[in-house]
Amino acid sequence: MSDGTRSERTHDDLPSGRTAVVIGGGLAGITAALALADAGVHVTLLEGRPRLGGLAFSFQRGDLTVDNGQHVYLRCCTAYRWFLDRIEGAALAPLQDRLDVPVLDLAKPEGRRLGRLRRDPLPVPLHLGRSLAAYPHLSLAERVRVGRAALALKGLDLADPSLDTQDFGSWLAAHGQSARAVEALWDLVGVATLNAVAGDASLGLAAMVFKTGLLSGPGAADIGWAHVPLGELHDRLARKALDSAGVRTEVRTRVTSVSTNKNGTWGVQVPGETLTADAVVLAVAQREAYDLLPAGALDAPQNLLEIGTAPILNVHVVYDRTVLTKPFFAALGSPVQWVFDRTQASGLRSGQYLALSQSAAQDEIDTPVADLRERYLPELERLLPGARGAGVRDFFVTRERTATFAPTPGVGRLRPGARTKASGLYLAGAWTATGWPATMESAVRSGVSAADAALCTLGRPRPRHLFEFEEAA
Incomplete structure (x- = not known):
């Protein structure tokens, strides 16, 4: 029924x-x-x-249809893709033609800087080689060490139970990864997929994410999300x-x-x-x-x-005009993690609706809305020049205190x-x-x-x- x-x-x-x-x-x-x-x-x-x-649901807020949180999947998520086909919904949640993630960095002294993580139509691991070589948020030495760590990660046996007893952060440190490299690359991906920072995540689960998502096939990490x-x-x-x-x-x-x-x-x-x-x-x-x-x-x-649980906080902002011209971006040097344009999907007829997905949100999950507003609206203005002076029609949050199980060692x-x-x-x-x-x-x-x-x-x-x-x- x-x-x-x-x-x-x-x-x-x-x-x-x-x-x-x-x-x-x-x-x-x-x-x-x-x-x-x-x-x-x-x-x-x-x-x-x-x-x-x-x-993974929606609710009404006035004329808006709001998702409780931003959910994405990757091309390597073959079971969820089967599910979409089975319910005849694949066309409503399409995949990117090719992985392309804009990454805005506010931590550099020279100010806001844009980098991209995108793939080329080349075999693994060359498909990410040019993107990594040109990635401006890491030094040349850090990029070289990232490449070496990725190869070491590719060599791990996911069936080895000892991987589950180790934390990913310690493994990265042992393989020459700086704090900056962890922030600008490993956690950029890992926090969104694992809902934990590297130091709190099982090496087994982290290795599975990176081996399957980035190193199993050229298109494995192409991103899909619901356009409804x-x-x-x-x-x-x-x-x-x-x-x-x-x-x-x-x-x-x-x-x-x-x-x-x-x-x-x-x-x-x-x-x-x-x-x-x-x-x-x-x-x-x-x-x-x-x-x-x-x-x-x-x-x-x-x-x-x-089995512990981990929270996800979602911050929702409705502006009176368009402030973001891309469908999404990730941020560094800011409390903001990932920002998605949900305008069309929500049914908003004018202005723009952005959803901020904040994973591993233990420190903010119970923070009052007024405090979150004071924290995140200025950050969005730093990241998006178009937001400066834009009117905020609505600001609200959704909290999933037990969003996922905690992927701890x-x-x-x-x-x-x-x-x-x-x-x-x-x-x-x-x-x-x-x-x-x-x-x-x-x-x-x-x-x-x-x-x-x-x-x-x-x-x-x-x-x-x-x-x-x-x-x-």
Whole structure:
């Protein structure tokens, strides 16, 4: 159902066949539900919020349609690209033809300076060679050392568990990276993808990001983002795809318990109803999964509580005129990290709407709006001459205090796989053991893994199209 009303239909009313309940309507849950339904399983998707999309959603603020935060993906994110195709939304979130990131630096004595990170149509690692050689935010010696570190990073074995015990910052220092190089390159990319500075990030996850995103193929790091509100993709189009697949979708429906029945099936309790299913996928945050897991489902369920979280702060500014002529840029020498033009996507008819994405925002996540306004508006004027003298029509913030799991050293041993020790019960979520940091890609991959495990147990064939992204990787 797509209108949020309760249905009296239960699995008992469906034709005979295997049944599953997916708990959680974020990207992981939507993916798992679609995959199971495509294999002929009768699926009910339950979501406590009034919408789908999890932590990648939109809301209304007056005439604006606002994303809670700026979400991007890369060409190497083959699972999320499959997801976009599956919901018929790929054209609404296109990729760059070629990686091109403007980087504004305010730290130099000579003032504001523009550099670019972009690729050439050459094989790895030559595809970034010219860009790195001309990158003005590092000295020649720093650029040479960056190249050497990149080659060393490329040689790391991602399957080596010892990488997870080390922090990325120490590894960079040991490989000759200056504080400036970390700020102007490694953290420029790493903070946005890992939601942590290098010193707080697992070497294993950081190596995965840089090896996959920058060193796996010439176009791997090309950036894509939604040119429409996220709700158009992750709610409206996702619901349409779920409806077409025959999934029963219930929003505003909070699951209170999950338990086994004597006949080997599962009971999922919601207010006023108990659903019976052959398989259950828990596609919720790690704390909620811990609360719902039956005894014995995991060897060390307390590990879920040890997976930390990291916040993201988003600052939203609406100007009375255009102040930025590029779709986005990154900043150095400023508290500003990444700035995106969201004017067209939001439905704004005049002026310009900019969204500032501030990752690893532990120091600012609870800062009052007035203080953030005093901090960021002058910074935008320093970065964007067009903002000087422009009228500010609106200034507001969105805060995701638990936006991602914290990618700290040692987190890898805490992340569980899709299977539990309880037959028929599976886990999904960006925080599970996907090998990726907490991204939309990780969420979709987790949904695929959970569905694959469930289908194996249910004796259902894997839908071939579901695994096409693995072939494209």
